[in-house]
Amino acid sequence: MADIKLSDIQKSYGDIPVLKGVDLQIADGEFLTLVGPSGCGKSTLLRIIAGLEALDQGEVLIGGRSMNDVRASQRDLAMVFQSYALYPHLSVQQNMETPLRLRDMSFWERFPVLGHLFPSRRLKTVSIQEIVNETATTLKIDHLLERKPGQLSGGQRQRVALGRAMVRKPVAFLMDEPLSNLDAALRVHMRAELAELHRSLKTTFIYVTHDQAEALTMSDRMAVMMEGNVLQFGTPDDIYKDPRDKRVAAFVGSPKMNFLPGEIDVQGRVSAYGIPIHKSNHTEKGPIEIGVRPEHLEVGPVGRNANQWPFTVTHKENLGSDFFLHGHINGSDQRIVARATPEKAQQISIGAEIKVQANPAMTMAFAADNRRIELVEG
Amino acid sequence: MMGQTAPMREAAKHAILILGALIVIIPFYVMVSYSLKSPREIESNTGGFFGAQAPMVDEYCVKVGNPKEDCLETPVIFNYSQAIKKAPLFRYLLNGVIVTASIFLLQVLIALPCAYALSKLRFWGREFVFSLVMFCLLIPVHAIALPIYIMLAKIGLTNTYASLVIPWTISVFGIFLMRQFFMTVPDDLIDAARMDGMSEFSIVWKVMLPTAIPALLAFAIFSVVAHWNDYFWPRIVITGDRDLYTPPLGLREFQGDADGSMWGPMMATATIIVTPLLVVFMLAQRRFIEGITLTGMK
Ligand SMILES: Nc1ncnc2c1ncn2[C@@H]1O[C@H](COP(=O)(O)OP(=O)(O)O)[C@@H](O)[C@H]1O
Ligand SMILES: [Mg+2]
Numbered sequence: 222m223a224d225i226k227l228s229d230i231q232k233s234y235g236d237i238p239v240l241k242g243v244d245l246q247i248a249d250g251e252f253l254t255l256v257g258p259s260g261c262g263k264s265t266l267l268r269i270i271a272g273l274e275a276l277d278q279g280e281v282l283i284g285g286r287s288m289n290d291v292r293a294s295q296r297d298l299a300m301v302f303q304s305y306a307l308y309p310h311l312s313v314q315q316n317m318e319t320p321l322r323l324r325d326m327s328f329w330e331r332f333p334v335l336g337h338l339f340p341s342r343r344l345k346t347v348s349i350q351e352i353v354n355e356t357a358t359t360l361k362i363d364h365l366l367e368r369k370p371g372q373l374s375g376g377q378r379q380r381v382a383l384g385r386a387m388v389r390k391p392v393a394f395l396m397d398e399p400l401s402n403l404d405a406a407l408r409v410h411m412r413a414e415l416a417e418l419h420r421s422l423k424t425t426f427i428y429v430t431h432d433q434a435e436a437l438t439m440s441d442r443m444a445v446m447m448e449g450n451v452l453q454f455g456t457p458d459d460i461y462k463d464p465r466d467k468r469v470a471a472f473v474g475s476p477k478m479n480f481l482p483g484e485i486d487v488q489g490r491v492s493a494y495g496i497p498i499h500k501s502n503h504t505e506k507g508p509i510e511i512g513v514r515p516e517h518l519e520v521g522p523v524g525r526n527a528n529q530w531p532f533t534v535t536h537k538e539n540l541g542s543d544f545f546l547h548g549h550i551n552g553s554d555q556r557i558v559a560r561a562t563p564e565k566a567q568q569i570s571i572g573a574e575i576k577v578q579a580n581p582a583m584t585m586a587f588a589a590d591n592r593r594i595e596l597v598e599g
Numbered sequence: 600m601m602g603q604t605a606p607m608r609e610a611a612k613h614a615i616l617i618l619g620a621l622i623v624i625i626p627f628y629v630m631v632s633y634s635l636k637s638p639r640e641i642e643s644n645t646g647g648f649f650g651a652q653a654p655m656v657d658e659y660c661v662k663v664g665n666p667k668e669d670c671l672e673t674p675v676i677f678n679y680s681q682a683i684k685k686a687p688l689f690r691y692l693l694n695g696v697i698v699t700a701s702i703f704l705l706q707v708l709i710a711l712p713c714a715y716a717l718s719k720l721r722f723w724g725r726e727f728v729f730s731l732v733m734f735c736l737l738i739p740v741h742a743i744a745l746p747i748y749i750m751l752a753k754i755g756l757t758n759t760y761a762s763l764v765i766p767w768t769i770s771v772f773g774i775f776l777m778r779q780f781f782m783t784v785p786d787d788l789i790d791a792a793r794m795d796g797m798s799e800f801s802i803v804w805k806v807m808l809p810t811a812i813p814a815l816l817a818f819a820i821f822s823v824v825a826h827w828n829d830y831f832w833p834r835i836v837i838t839g840d841r842d843l844y845t846p847p848l849g850l851r852e853f854q855g856d857a858d859g860s861m862w863g864p865m866m867a868t869a870t871i872i873v874t875p876l877l878v879v880f881m882l883a884q885r886r887f888i889e890g891i892t893l894t895g896m897k
Contacts, residue, residue, distance in 0.1 A: 273790050294796035306791035310809035323796035385795075 223284045223392035223425060224249045225270065230279035232265055239265050241449040242279070247393075252419045252426045256436035257446035258472065263429045266446070267395050270427065272296050283392065294323075299386035303398040305378045307370040307385070314353060314366040317385050321349045324389065356384045376407050383418075393425035400435065412438055433473045437461065445469045467587035470512050476545060476558045479518065483511040483586065491586060491596060494551050496528050499581045500596040509594060510587045515545060517583035518559035520569070521576035529576035532557070534569055550577070627873075633866035637674035641862050650674055674863060681864035682871060686852040687841070692871070695846045698763045698833075699826045703819055705768040710818075711811075714777035715803045719789055729778070735771040741831070748835055758843060762836040767826060773818050780814035781807060816886045824876055846872040 225247040232240040239262045247253050255263045268274040270281055272293035281288040288296055299320070307316050322331055329335065330342045357363040360380045370378055379399060386394055399415075400408045416439050419426050430436055436443045437457045444454045445468075452466045464470035470478050483493035489503040493511040521529055535556075536547040544566035546559045559577050561569070569575060586594040628648075633641055636650035652673055660670035682688055716722070717729050747766050748757075756762045784807065792802045808815070830847040837843045849872070853865035 268790070271790075271794065273793060293790075293793045298794070300791065300794045302787040302791060304785055304787045306785065306787035308788070308792075308806060308809075310812075320795040385791075 225393060225425065225427070226280075226282040226285075227266075227270070228280050228282070230266065230269060230281070231277045232262075232269060232274070233277055239449050240269070240276075243446075243449075243451050245444055245451060245454065247425060247427065250423050250425055252416070252428065252439060252441045254428045254430060254436040254440035254443040255446055256430055256433055256443055256472075259431050261446045262449045263431070263446055264397050267300075267397055267427060267429050271298055271300050271395050273300075297389075297392045298395055299389050299391040299393075300395040300397070301379075301382045301386050301399045303401055305370070305382040305402075307378060307381055309370055311369070312366065313357075313362065313368055313370070313373070313381050313384075314350075316370070316381060317353045317356065317388055318349055320385060320389050321352060325349065352388050353384075356387050360384050360387075375403055376411070379403060379411065387422070391424070393427060395427050395429075397429045398431065399428075401430070401432070415439060434475060437473065445472060447472070464585070465593050467510065467512070467591040467593070470585065470587070470593075474514055476515050478512045478514050479557045479559075480587070481511040481513065481550070481555075481557070482508070484508045485586075485594075493579070494530050494553075496530060498528070498579055498584055499599065500584060500586070501599050502586065502594055502596050505588065505594055508589070510589075511579070512585040512587060513579045514583065515558040516560040517580040518557070519578045519580060520546065520559050520561045520565055521578055529578045532559070532575050532577045534571055534573045534575060537566060537569070537571060539563075539566075630866050630869050630873075633862050634678050634870045635675045636863060637677075638861075638863060640674070678863035678867040679871075681853075681861065682867040685864060686844075686849045686868070688846070688849055688868060688871060690842065691844050691846045691849040692875075694760075694843060695827055695872075697760065698845055699823045701760070701764045702767045702826050703822050705764065706770040706773050706818075706822055707815065709769055710773035710777050711808060712800070712803050713774045714781050715799075715807055717774070717778045718781035719784075719786070720799075732771050732774050732778075736775060744832070744835065751836060757836050758838060758840050760843065763833060763843070763845070766832070770818075770822065773822065776818050777811060777814060780811050784810055813886050816883050820880060820883065823879070827872075827876060 225245075227243055227245040227247075230240050230243040231238070243266060245253075255266060257263055265274060269276050272281075272288065272291060272295075276289070283296060283298075307313075308319065311319070325345055325348075326336075326342065330339050330345065336342050353366075354363065357366055360383060362377060362380045362384060365373060365377060365381070370381065373381065379402075382399070400411050403411060412435060415426075415428075419439075428435075428439065437460075440457055442454065442456055443460060444451045445460060446452065447468050453460055453464065453469045455463075460469060460473055464473065467480070471480070481493040483491060483498075485491050485502055485506050487506070489501040491498055491500045491502060491509070491511070498511065520532075530550045532546075532548050532550055533552070534546050534548040538545040538547065542563070544561045544563055546561055546566065546569065547556055548559075549555065550557050557577075581598075584596070586596050588594050632648050632650075635648070635652075636646050637653070637655040639655070640646035640650045652675060654671040655674050655677065656667060657670040657672050657677060661667060713732075717725060717732070751757055751762045751765070756765070788806060788810075789802055792806045797805065827845075828847060829845070830850075833843075833845045833848050837845075837848065846868075850865060850868055853861045853868065
């Protein structure tokens with residue numbers, strides 16, 4: 222059992238708070254993603270879990286044991302860095318052997334020349350080499366073992382970095398944006414491969430990324446971080462469909478969710494751009510923001526319904542399977558994006574005046590302080 | 600217009616560089632040339648670079664009572680054999696190797712952990728300590744030579760290898776150079792080593808040292824050249840025992856005694872002293888330049 226529990230983690234650099242009390246409970250074997258914009262403290266949190274950074278307050282528990290006074294190397298965690306951080310002067314094989322040699326051999330057994338006097342060294346060397354070869358085969362880098370990191374491509378280095386982390390069979394893998402230095406095609410490929418690796422290893426992964434698509438596609442659960450806080454923690458599905466905070470809603474999903482100026486009138490009816498959206502709320506009043514994802518903005522004209530927004534198309538984005546129509550509602554200068562099927566989009570030219578309508582079931586409302594406001598039918 | 604001025608400017612640049620190179624090379628030229636010539640050729644400035652190599656008379660040999668015919672020698676052979684015979688030059692060279700190697704090894708032993716701490720560890724007062732290092736760079740050795748000499752004398756270390764080595768073991772220049780290089784080593788590499796279970800000392804010797812080889816070579820050349828060629832310090836602390844002479848002290852053997860300066864053997868000695876340095880530099884030239892430009896790792 223190696224569940225990881227973070228309670229009230231706080232950290233400042235100087236007088237700038239970077240983490241403001243983070244609580245997370247990570248189950249054994251889970252693929253957890255920490256996602257958020259650059260500078261929100263993801264790496265800092267990961268480094269605190271790893272033991273590379275001291276925390277100001279709070280506690281890191283691994284398998285129920287407090288890790289606050291345990292050194293990084295004693296926490297039985299492995300880390301994959303964005304820059305891969307391979308030892309440039311060692312071969313791939315030696316890179317992968319290093320963590321095992323440091324863990325399994327004594328100081329004297331590792332000692333150059335003198336170490337050969339110990340019979341135990343030979344046995345250990347053999348078993349270490351076996352593990353390295355096995356891991357290299359799994360990662361399909363067994364033909365690269367003799368090379369130096371400088372002679373490898375980005376993707377190959379990435380695999381070696383993974384291999385160096387895997388050989389130790391740690392209780393959890395910590396990965397800090399491991400794919401961000403790869404080209405786009407390889408990145409998408411490696412997403413699938415990492416997810417598969419996770420499934421076969423059945424070990425906890427804590428994965429840091431600023432790319433919401435990576436978080437959505439790979440994780441069992443994701444924690445959306447902003448400005449040193451975890452705003453929401455849940456499954457990708459939950460977070461996409463039911464964001465509890467406007468910043469989460471805006472961050473997750475591509476293209477971004479549209480936010481329309483709206484209000485709740487005295488009867489509790491909700492409208493946006495002056496047109497009712499058939500939803501209501503009886504506890505709040507006043508101006509709010511209505512969130513609609515591009516795929517939930519139906520491109521019309523749709524039937525004879527009068528409750529539709531006039532929409533001026535300014536740009537069409539062709540993704541092959543879908544089109545994204547960019548434009549303005551009611552002549553306001555806010556850019557709104559709506560999704561259309563290729564068939565529909567073909568009939569719409571740039572500059573056309575069309576109508577769009579929000580799917581009421583999928584429409585969300587947010588208060589001025591970013592809080593989600595519950596809406597009911599009617 | 601441009602097409603015409605550019606070659607002129609190139610030519611001017613080259614002319615200045617060639618002039619500079621000549622100024623540096625001429626003393627070497629003279630040194631090597633004198634080491635090949637007979638005293639008469641040196642005094643009358645004849646014989647070109649190599650000298651005529653006409654047999655010459657060894658005055659000293661005649662003085663001790665040998666017939667003139669037995670004392671004829673080719674100048675080049677005379678100069679170099681005198682250089683080796685008159686002073687135990689190989690002993691001096693060995694001393695030079697022992698002293699410069701010990702100095703360099705101890706400097707590395709101290710500079711690397713210091714540079715690592717100053718570049719990669721966060722501790723209170725780090726910037727202040729580094730500014731002290733910078734400050735020490737400004738202190739000329741001659742200013743502190745006397746106090747150091749007195750200290751060594753008080754603990755009875757003059758006329759020992761230790762007195763030649765100890766004052767130089769802390770090289771602020773080495774700390775500074777290595778610190779600048781270590782700044783370019785990514786922090787992730789050090790964190791990776793920590794995750795793998797290396798101690799901070801292992802990181803210095805097993806991660807930082809191997810990545811810093813080019814910078815270390817550059818430092819090695821500065822250090823070895825400075826201490827191999829140093830005349831000032833050995834002259835002060837080695838007063839009696841000729842067995843401890845370093846190569847530059849060996850040059851004194853040929854300096855004017857009663858029979859005048861022996862320029863030929865003296866220059867032959869000088870040539871022998873600088874040759875090892877030149878050879879090492881030629882071998883390490885490429886990596887030396889890499890180290891100076893600090894294009895370490897990315
Ligand atoms: N060693 C440090 N000293 C001072 N500030 C730091 C240090 N490391 C990170 N920070 C600051 O902490 C904040 C969070 O950094 P980080 O955790 O790296 O963000 P992320 O990985 O989410 O992009 C940033 O504003 C960054 O400038
Ligand atoms: Mg980061």
